[in-house]
Amino acid sequence: MLAVLPEYRIFAPETAFELRQYVVGLVTSTEKCVIWLDNLEQYLGSDGITPRVISxxxxxxxxxxxxxxxxxxxxxSQANLLNRGVDDHKNAHLHDVGAAAKVLNQAEVTIVERRWSRLEIERATKVSDARISDALAHHDTYGIAEYLAAGPKLIQEWQLAWASGVSPRGAAIVAAAVDITRAGLTGAIPFRLLEQTHQYYLDLAGGALLRPEAMPEAVEWAVKPRFGITSMLLPDNAENSYRAFDYIVDSVARDPAREEVPDFVWESILYFATREEIDLFSVGNAAYHQKKYHIAELAWEKLANEGDVEAAYDLGRLLKRDRRFSEAEKYWSFAARGGNVDAATDLGIMLEDQTRYSDAESWLxxxxxxNDTHAAYHLASVxxxxxxxxxxxxxxRFSASEGDNTAAASGLGRLLEDSGQLEEAERWLRQAAPSQPxxxxxxxxxxxxxxxxxxxEKFWRSAAERSGLDTNGRTAASNLGLLLARTGRFSEGEGWLRKALEAGADDVAFHLAYYLEEDGRIDEACEFLWHGARSGDERAAYxxxxxxxxxDRPEEAEQFLRQSAEAGSFQAAYVLGGILVEREEFEAAESYLEYAADAEVDQAACEMGTLVGKLGRLDExxxxxxxxxxxxxxxxxxxxxxLLAYQNRLSEAEVSYRIAIRSGHGHAAKLLSNLLARQNRWKEAANLxxxxxxxKYPASKHRNKSSSHKNRKKRKRRGR
Known part of the structure; x- marks a missing residue:
């Protein structure tokens, strides 16, 4: 800063509130200004730095x-990504929805490496300062910057202080401050909270056996500056409050053997928050990331019940994660009514998953x-x-165009394809295909x-290879297998069809059976027909x-024929109806034949006429x-x-017979000949x-189609 901005005035506020007080003055000032914030996390939130202030x-x-x-x-950066999918990263926030993540997203980040570079170390060797010379001797272990901040020696002194007669109470106070900071209380720690919690650590280390010093001496030891630089506890501007030295907190956080923050500390913070100003939102966030979900819930619930919209939003996500949907809906609806767009989006998505589409539509x-493009996509889906x-x-269209949402592009392409707008559908689907199976x-x-x-083939192969065994992968593998089989590459297609079947695509069994039978592998084909039939595929059952x-296994055959008919197969219903007619089970036969006739299955209407005629319902x-x-x-x-002749409607009967005769029906000619003879129309009768x-259809060979189940089986088998 000194090298690049030497002519700038520096403003270094001590608190977020102080920063916000001077923002207007800084923005309107004619002087060049630079704001310096040490430990940015203390300045984030609605009272400090927000995306709007950055703007x-x-x-x-x-x-x-x-x-x-x-x-x-x-x-x-990752705050509050509670129970979100991989592609749902837009809602991270701390204090205000999205604030922390959005502030950091706008930052130009410079990483100060823990260890100095070779050139930096070479330059440091040319400096005569004894402190730097000492730090250089330890740079491989700690890094020069940390050593210069006295971090390692403070850690060592803290560890030694637990011994009897040194400063065990002071060490316990520092331990309490470290864990309170780890618990999300990144600001000032009221001394009364340290006083309340430190005894836990002292007792854990040995209690009275350590002959701990009095409280004033312990505090004096903890805040005493070391090496003229820093101390273990740093007095805060807030009255009778302290902060733990960052290096110690970070050192504990990095230690793989560190203990969890005890429940006693979390509970003390929550209890203390009823009497003092504590950042419960941050505490809840820290608790969540440390898998102390009950603590996070208590912290956010307290804030939400006091009207905090952002806490209500995060509490809703925590509750949804635990599948407590009605409670999540309560807090999300409160947050959404309070203006939280993300809450409205997430609530709508949850309601969509519950098939409560009308309610989902309202919130989405x-x-x-x-202008929430993610919500727009789910609204379109609903x-x-x-x-x-x-x-x-x-x-x-809005979500795909404005948000570059490939899932929306995929949905739009499918919709356009269904409505016949194939050219535009192809454009959107091509845009989405690389990332959307x-x-x-x-x-x-x-x-x-x-x-x-x-x-x-190329796109199906890509989707099948990318998606594994999910729904899209199964469909792609199935389609690819059928395409390969139909284009003469059944050996390769069989492999994909088997993969789809193993992944749960039971409808593939029918197709596998068909191609295996065509390949002459009858026994294998039957195995897949059994698989398909047992999984409920009406085609396989038929x-x-x-x-x-x-x-010659008629009982089993009829069982699967019924299964197929009940599952919706018109053809199976027709065949089964004919069998039942032959057994004179007319009532059951009628329901199946009528179902097939309504679907215009060949001959079904005719057989229905014959059946109801037998039952005396001549008009039907x-x-x-x-x-x-x-x-x-x-x-x-x-x-x-x-039928008409039977009712003595002779002229109408003659018309019907002649219609049949024109179609080459010889038996109709025989019947009409007899009818005309009874009317003394001998010449016409003789001609007929x-x-x-x-x-070629003489009377001796005519019979009702429903009388031959064997012929029906052969006919339908050929027509498959």
Whole structure:
């Protein structure tokens, strides 16, 4: 600072409050100013340095220089990342939401290495100062800067002080100050708190057997300056308060054999906070990072119940981490109403996970409207699930464009693909695919549908290799395996299909069985059909039933046929309905055949007509036959003709028979010939009889399709 800014005036405030008092004056001053803050953590928070204050100072070209210990830097940078995913790093804060992390993010960091460089040491050897000469002898162990600060000797003196007759009470006071600082109380420590807690350490070391000195002597020993530089306890500006020397605190924090801060100390701090001004937020943060979650909860709960919005936010995250969702919702909703955007976002995400989409939409809308791109992404996801695709598209676009959110780009691409906007969908999916396996999977689907199989293969392979066994990985492996199998590379495709199946993609078993059967590996194919059927795949259950019928295992076959039909297979319902008709279980048969007929399964409407006709419901039978004819099955006209003739509706019956005859139905010609003969229309009857005799569908070979289960099995097997 002296070398680079010699003409600047220096302002070195002692407290955050003093700094804030002079910010306006510094910003408006015509003089060049530099602010010096030793131990930056003491100046952070709503009463001190915030991102807004940084902005004011930057605009006014006021330079801010500060020091910060490595331990504090790491803690503040990662503060309050409670229970967050890897990509959810934007909410770190201390005191105010985001304040500490955002301040540090704007800093130009210069790391002062613990050990000096070779050139620095060479220059130091040319200095005649005896203290530097002494420090040079120890630089390999401690580093010159630390040694010059008397750190190691203070540590040694503190350790020796525990001996009887030296200063065990003073050592206990220092130990208490160190652990209180480790517990997050980085500011002044009231002497009464040291007085209350030090006895714990003294008793632990031996108590009265150490013949401890009186309290005044102990304090005098702890605050006595060493080497004309520093002391173990540093008197603070606050009345009757002290701070622990940083080197001692850091030395304990770095020691891998260090003990945890005792619960007694945490509890004393919380108790003391009811009577003195204690930074409970910082205490809660330290407790969390030291896995003293119950202490963190107590500290933040006290602040939150007193109206502290930021504490309510962090308490909510702690409660969510413990799956105490209703309590988390209580504190997050309070924090969100108090203006905390992150609370609104996190609450919305939690409610989305609980499928409470309407409530989630309300909170996410609050955060998204304040330009929170992460909230915008989740709002789009919620709206997508609610079927409000236009609104979802708008928020996906906002999040993807403004926040460079690849997850939002992936969601937008999928949405556009579903709505047929393939060109734009491809652009967004390509943008997201390198970091979002879901986007790579969807892009592969889009490309495969366009016939770009080589590129689809590339994206699916990438997603399968990156995602391991998660949902995207299973889908990618399954799609890749099917693509390879369909393009003649079944040996490689089989490997990916097996990986997908092992990862839980049970629907792959059906496809594996199909390709194994095509490859002539029938026994293996059957094994996968069994796997698929047992996992609930209706296609596998249907094909397995056909295989079991072929192997003359009808009871097992019908069991899986029913499973397939109950799982939604129209084809299985049709086949099962025919079997039940043959067994004259008409009521059950009707429900299955009607289900298949509603899905327009070939012949199902016709067989429904025949079934309800047998049950005497002639009007329904006629309706089903007409429905079958409308679907293009003109042979049903023959059956309807017989139904109409039975009702003596001869002219209508004649029309139906002629429709069937035009389709080449010889039996219809025979039946109409008989009908015309009864009406003495002999010439026409004779002509039709000759048509029937010449037809490739003579009367002797006509029968209702539902009467032959074996033929049905063969037909459906071929149609698979």
């Amino acid at each position: 004011y100072l930057t605009q006014a070209k006021v330079i801010l220089l500060a020091t910060l210990r490595a331990e504090q830097f790491n803690m503040l 809308s609050v955060a998204a409207s304040r 709206l997508d699930k609610l079927g409000r695709r236009q609104d979802a598209e708008r928020w996906y 879901a986007a790579a999977v969807n892009l592969g689907v889009l490309l495969a549908r366009a016939g770009q199989f080589e590129e689809a 094909n397995l039933s056909l295989r079991l019928y072929k192997d 039978a006629e309706a089903w036959y007409r429905r079958s004819i409308a679907q293009g099955h003109n042979h049903s006209a023959c059956l309807m003709g017989s 009889y000759r048509v029937a005799e010449k037809s």
